[in-house]
Amino acid sequence: MTPRALFVLIFFAVHFFALGALDEDKVAKEIGQLVEKKLKEMNLQLNDKISDETFLRRAYLDIVGRIPTVKEYEGFMKNRSSTRRKKLVDQLFNSIGYVSHSFNYWADVLRVTDFLKKSTGEPYKHWLKRSLEINQPYDQFTHELLSAEGPLFKPGNGAVG
Numbered sequence: 682m683t684p685r686a687l688f689v690l691i692f693f694a695v696h697f698f699a700l701g702a703l704d705e706d707k708v709a710k711e712i713g714q715l716v717e718k719k720l721k722e723m724n725l726q727l728n729d730k731i732s733d734e735t736f737l738r739r740a741y742l743d744i745v746g747r748i749p750t751v752k753e754y755e756g757f758m759k760n761r762s763s764t765r766r767k768k769l770v771d772q773l774f775n776s777i778g779y780v781s782h783s784f785n786y787w788a789d790v791l792r793v794t795d796f797l798k799k800s801t802g803e804p805y806k807h808w809l810k811r812s813l814e815i816n817q818p819y820d821q822f823t824h825e826l827l828s829a830e831g832p833l834f835k836p837g838n839g840a841v842g
Contacts, residue, residue: 733757733758733766734754734758736766737749737753737754737757737758737769740766740769740770740773741753741773744770744773744774744776744778744779744782745773745776745778745779745781745782746778746781746782746785747778747782757769779813780810780813780814783813784809784810784813787809787813788806788809791809791826793805793806793809804839805839806839807839808825808839809839811839812825
């Protein structure tokens with residue numbers, strides 16, 4: 682399994698968790714086994730567990746696209762719960778920061794612009810933001826995007842953009 686394939690597996694597993702479609706512990710165990718197997722095949726060892734500071738910085742950068750504030754840092758470091766990392770990831774994925782960061786990524790991938798030929802691109806941008814806010818499943822997102830037709834300014838028809 683290539684690193685990219687492993688990333689894709691983890692990405693979809695995370696999104697299925699949000700839907701409650703998969704048992705989180707079971708999937709985490711399977712992913713761990715796949716990683717362990719690949720490391721053995723490549724004659725490599727698992728890296729040491731990262732520090733809380735490193736985890737906090739990476740989580741914020743990867744999920745919301747910024748470093749944590751001093752207040753966020755202090756709050757995380759004061760929390761001594763064994764599940765604090767998991768709770769932080771859940772909190773970040775349910776934040777407006779995640780939507781904003783994801784919007785920037787998808788707007789780039791989908792070539793979202795302010796103007797579409799003779800009209801504004803606002804309905805398209807609104808549709809994309811709303812899809813991310815409601816954590817729309819990827820298959821539905823793609824279906825709406827590929828099957829959209831009709832006038833751009835018809836209410837609920839932003840995917841046409």
